[in-house]
Amino acid sequence: MIFPLGFFEFLVYGGVALTAFGAVLVIVLLLRDLKEGKLW
Amino acid sequence: MINETILPETTGWLLLALFSVAWILLGRYWGKKASGLDGYMLAGRSVGLALGTATAVATWVTSNTTMLAPQFALEFGIWGMLAYSTASFGLFLFAPMAQRIRQLMPRGYTSGEFVRLRYGRAAYLLFLAISLFYALTWMISMAMAGGTLLEALSGIRYEFGMTVVLGVCVMYTLFGGLYAVIGTDFIQSFIILVGVVVVAVATLTQVDLSQVHAHTQATRPALMHVLFPAAIMAVFNNLLFGLGEIFHSNVWWSRAFAMREGIGKKAYMLGGLLWLPIPVAAGFIALAAPLLDVNIVRPDMVGPVVAGKLLGFAGAIVVFVVVFSSIASSIDSLLAATADLITKDVIQQFIMPKANDAKLEKISSWVIAGLGVVTWLVCLPRIGTLATVLFFAGALVASTIWPIAMGLYSKKTNPTGAALGMLLGSLGGLCAYFLVAWYVAALVGTVISMTCVLVSTWIAPHSFDWADLNPEISSDTESEEANLAPQPAGGAE
Numbered sequence: 001m002i003f004p005l006g007f008f009e010f011l012v013y014g015g016v017a018l019t020a021f022g023a024v025l026v027i028v029l030l031l032r033d034l035k036e037g038k039l040w
Numbered sequence: 041m042i043n044e045t046i047l048p049e050t051t052g053w054l055l056l057a058l059f060s061v062a063w064i065l066l067g068r069y070w071g072k073k074a075s076g077l078d079g080y081m082l083a084g085r086s087v088g089l090a091l092g093t094a095t096a097v098a099t100w101v102t103s104n105t106t107m108l109a110p111q112f113a114l115e116f117g118i119w120g121m122l123a124y125s126t127a128s129f130g131l132f133l134f135a136p137m138a139q140r141i142r143q144l145m146p147r148g149y150t151s152g153e154f155v156r157l158r159y160g161r162a163a164y165l166l167f168l169a170i171s172l173f174y175a176l177t178w179m180i181s182m183a184m185a186g187g188t189l190l191e192a193l194s195g196i197r198y199e200f201g202m203t204v205v206l207g208v209c210v211m212y213t214l215f216g217g218l219y220a221v222i223g224t225d226f227i228q229s230f231i232i233l234v235g236v237v238v239v240a241v242a243t244l245t246q247v248d249l250s251q252v253h254a255h256t257q258a259t260r261p262a263l264m265h266v267l268f269p270a271a272i273m274a275v276f277n278n279l280l281f282g283l284g285e286i287f288h289s290n291v292w293w294s295r296a297f298a299m300r301e302g303i304g305k306k307a308y309m310l311g312g313l314l315w316l317p318i319p320v321a322a323g324f325i326a327l328a329a330p331l332l333d334v335n336i337v338r339p340d341m342v343g344p345v346v347a348g349k350l351l352g353f354a355g356a357i358v359v360f361v362v363v364f365s366s367i368a369s370s371i372d373s374l375l376a377a378t379a380d381l382i383t384k385d386v387i388q389q390f391i392m393p394k395a396n397d398a399k400l401e402k403i404s405s406w407v408i409a410g411l412g413v414v415t416w417l418v419c420l421p422r423i424g425t426l427a428t429v430l431f432f433a434g435a436l437v438a439s440t441i442w443p444i445a446m447g448l449y450s451k452k453t454n455p456t457g458a459a460l461g462m463l464l465g466s467l468g469g470l471c472a473y474f475l476v477a478w479y480v481a482a483l484v485g486t487v488i489s490m491t492c493v494l495v496s497t498w499i500a501p502h503s504f505d506w507a508d509l510n511p512e513i514s515s516d517t518e519s520e521e522a523n524l525a526p527q528p529a530g531g532a533e
Contacts, residue, residue: 002264005250008249011314014317015121015324018314019318022097023313026093029094040086040087
């Protein structure tokens with residue numbers, strides 16, 4: 001039984017999208033912590 | 041050795057110099073905040089969510105994520121990518137533990153300290169041996185990866201590249217302690233996340249996934265097979281290896297102590313979520329390698345070579361920077377956390393029990409420098425592949441999963457059982473590594489250790505007092521109570 005193409009695509013596109021979301025999220029968190037003075 | 045390099049050697053040196061200077065200057069800048077032992081070792085115990093999350097991601101994205109994940113995909117196909125992603129479960133499961141660690145030991149420093157207070161001397165010595173062996177193995181594999189990558193991508197000789205990467209990390213960790221490590225980790229995590237996305241998106245614009253799927257299915261069907269036994273074993277092995285690495289390692293414990301109250305759980309959960317997709321995003325390009333006629337001489341270099349081939353000069357630069365950041369973010373964390381472990385659990389416990397905080401801070405800097413020298417000496421002869429070096433430690437760290445988890449949550453956990461679990465689990469796992477295959481070592485180590493811990497606790501349950509984890513606080517409280525107690529009348533004298 002072979003992994004279907006749809007699953008492979010879901011895995012790859014989903015993985016790339018979630019990684020991009022991560023890059024945005026760390027910046028959002030940084031700005032929030034800076035604003036609230038809670039960086040360190 | 042790769043036959044052709046993707047970057048000219050001059051560009052490689054230029055990038056290396058640029059980032060080296062940046063990390064050292066930033067390390068010095070953040071290091072100014074480090075005052076006292078808590079500042080140097082634990083960044084003042086006040087790290088916030090953004091830095092906490094980023095440091096979890098950056099530290100866990102090692103060069104093994106960016107180099108071994110494609111190798112896993114090439115050898116085990118889709119299961120290989122999924123197997124590597126399961127390493128994020130360690131971060132998810134450590135999240136509640138980080139909160140508990142902070143609550144149980146508000147003034148704690150190391151994971152070794154916990155094992156000593158919780159289980160006593162025998163388990164402590166075993167734990168220290170496992171922990172130090174693992175930390176050195178990880179650090180050596182990272183430094184070797186640094187040298188290998190620079191050579192493969194730009195032709196910079198292995199010895200020179202490895203020396204620069206290691207030297208830079210030692211310098212900024214030395215200057216700034218955990219402040220420098222966590223501060224640079226933030227920038228490195230951002231570079232890694234953006235870099236992985238850039239390479240992945242560029243690859244997707246040039247390679248059709250349906251072609252990759254069809255070609256792999258036609259030429260190497262096992263890689264696409266749902267029932268690929270060795271790959272499924274690799275999933276469980278990698279999952280347990282990851283749990284063992286995170287649960288026991290002072291790299292993660294020191295961050296739990298360093299994060300502000302209430303931050304650890306959220307930071308580790310978010311860190312796990314952001315780490316989860318990285319092996320897939322970095323690994324899938326390896327499956328495109330056969331379609332592109334890429335000549336793969338070393339399997340652990342498949343990712344960078346494919347990215348360089350697909351994206352040319354810009355791709356090679358991105359890969360270079362991403363892997364350099366991954367390596368630096370792990371080496372600096374290992375240097376700081378291992379130095380803490382050696383300073384607090386070896387030197388203070390066995391050699392200089394009366395050393396004060398100022399003395400310990402000084403010793404810690406010397407230990408960081410010493411670790412750098414030892415790692416450099418071991419890396420110089422360039423022995424073994426990355427996977428072989430790292431997976432050797434899998435059996436050992438997996439045997440610590442149950443002793444650590446049960447020790448944190450159950451008063452009844454038997455100390456002798458915990459020590460036996462680490463000893464027999466390590467030995468059994470190593471036997472499995474040599475007699476069966478590397479991908480069952482962690483599995484066997486975990487099962488043996490679990491059996492020892494559970495059976496011994498069932499037969500002879502212990503009764504541990506959680507207050508014993510804070511001897512200093514307990515003694516302070518006792519002396520305060522003694523001062524507040526009604527004084528005996530002594531006026532007659």
